Amino acid sequence: MISFKAVLRKKKLSSGKYPIYLRISKDRNSIFFRTPYTAETREWNGKKGLFNQNSINYLNKNRLLLKLIDQATGIVTELHQRKGSYSLSEVEREFRISANPVHQNIFKFWEELIAEMEKAGRTGNARIYRDTSKSVKKYVNRKVLLFEDITPAFLEKYEAYLRSRKGTDGGISVQMRTIRAVFNSAIKRELIKPNVYPFKVYKVSKLKGRGLKKALSFEEVQKLITLDLTNHQRLINSRNYFVFSFYTRGMNFADMMRLQWKDVSEDRIYYIRSKTKTNFHIKILPPVQKILEYYRNKKSHASYVFPLLLKDKLTPAQIENRKKKTLKQYNKDLKEIAGLCGINKSVSSYVARHSYANSLKQKGISTDIISESMGHQNLAITQAYLKELDNSLVDEAMEVLL
Template identity: 25%
Template sequence: MLLISFVFSFFVVTFVADNMKLVVMANKVKKQAKVKEPIRIRYKAISSGNQSIYLDYYYNGKREYEFLKLYLVPETSLENKEANKATLKLANAIKAQRIVELQNNQHGFSSGGGKSKIHLIEYIKTIANKKRELAGGEERGSYQFYLSLAYHLKQYSGDKTSFKHIDKKYCTGFIEYIKTAKSMLNGNPLNENTQRQYIKRLASVINSAIADEMIPSNPFMQIKPEDIPKGHSAEVCYLTLDEVRSLIETPCYYSNIKNGFLFSCFTGLRFSDVEALTWGKLQKDSEGNTFINFTQKKTQKWENLPVSREAMKFLPERGLASGDDLVFKFQSGGYINSIIKTWAKSAGINKKVTFHVARHTNATLLLSLEVPIETVSKILGHSDIKTTQIYAKVIDKSKRDAVNKLDGLTW
């Protein structure tokens, strides 16, 4: 009896001990399951309706992405489901391999040649060059602005920053930098409008990088709007009809610049389009009316712009010029604005007049003559009527200022 009791007690103790071991092992498994993986599989929806698979690395406080060029397709058939299973199996195999590489420190914290290692500044310069090509080789406008952005990014974080470094912290740091940055041209502090433009342009660059699968998301989407410089509506500089008449009557040593500026006042063409205007683009319809058949340099949109008889007055004599010859032959852009400034001053105009003021003048003249804003928007080639509404606000303000001049006339 004593022996049976001993055997029974032995089995009870053994059973309890074994179960305790199982509980301990189970707890260990649970704890191990809670360990955060340094690499995770993520998905990004793309325009085709598929999902691009990428690896999200997070190690030692750093984040990096590697796009695998593997895609999940909509599971509309059994064949697609099987294809997705095979794709996910491959993605998990790559993930497992990357984890081993990371843990063995074979390649350090690197995704093994992913696009995320491309330098940000080099990417921006590539975009700038594409803009220059679209503008027919002109090194102004968007091209210069992208180069200025590259300059400020280099000042902020050096020229070795790659897309794997672009996160919320990097973007908020750039916002703080740009608030105190100075112009690369004159060393003056940047105004809030310019600060905002640099931030918007960097966000646009990141959106392009998303399309090129260099980064999965835009960190600027995580930043509160109130943390970004607001900017202020810049005052639109334009000429009144009397000021345009003064310019017509005032001599200018460079007649081609004078005629080109006044031609823009009555057509609304940008400087880049006036500069690129050839005689062949000036055409006539069946009724003898002149129009310009051209593609806008800035937007690359095709336009068919009617030309008024008033604007035709400022065209030079064609002579023997061919259809490919330029109508106006200008000097460099900066030099042109200096000439226009001197000319305007001689005409008694105390405004900061540049060639682009001619385009503003065309818009305000048409609106003051009660041309519908939709028509003005089409003449200017605006993609969004909101851009044209800026000029409508200028006209409304001018009317209000005129009415206010009547105040106090009687008592």
């Protein structure tokens, strides 16, 4: 048998009043939840567990107390229907989840996650979470948004809002996956109930893979490598970064930026890919060796291979800021280099990785070897990856019909 009652606790507050708690009792044990109210003994009907007429606005106060009891009763009913038997600790947990006004505000919890990421040095993730939070705040134009307010319909409207602001599938996907991750974290920490999860209906996967991956052909990569930059010395570093990435199985910019001389040993490069935490040890091919020698001969007091991080012992925030600045310039340079080569494609940092996979495909290398070289977790990922790349092989095959 379980019972619910509002009670006046015996410990007097500095105001001279007593706090009012909701008491839930079962099997001679009780748990207590603080309500917003306090009362003097003359204002309280202990037998009924309600305010009496001596209290100002006693009817409104009693309505809230009865509403809390109804809420607790609903939680117990749901537990009974779901599990049959339940403990007071389960009632307490469920009640705190539904009654906690701080954690019901998704923005408050979002800020906690961002702070945790920054403390752990995950500045890239923190930036994505912060940018998405700002975007959602701008959309709703208020500082409080409850988890339960984010329904499948809300997400559809938010997606339409992002598209009206020229959002792409890729960018929208990042923001939706971030919101989904916030929900998953809140459910895992038992701050919200799973039944408010909107992503069972709204599928982020519908946004995945609509934008084609862009890649250069092997011939175009060779054009870029052999381009005479005598009159464009300021582009040499960016060309080197692209070529280095291409010949190191598509090493991404963040990993190149953090690559240190201690990671280069004899004829191999050893590093852990920051995105997937996959270990790589890569044979140093002649183009890579040439680039390493170029930077080894440069005077630098930092332990990094490339002049992207200019000193050691930078904080995660400083590294993230430096990455943002240098990556922007790198992408700008790549577009200029592509123009000088007569390549009519939008070239960016990630095109080196795509071009690596595409070139192996052009050369007839098997998908399982490409998959292993890129550090994909399974063959299906590589198959989907290659499917989005250059279709020149298919184009050539079609020519037999002419």
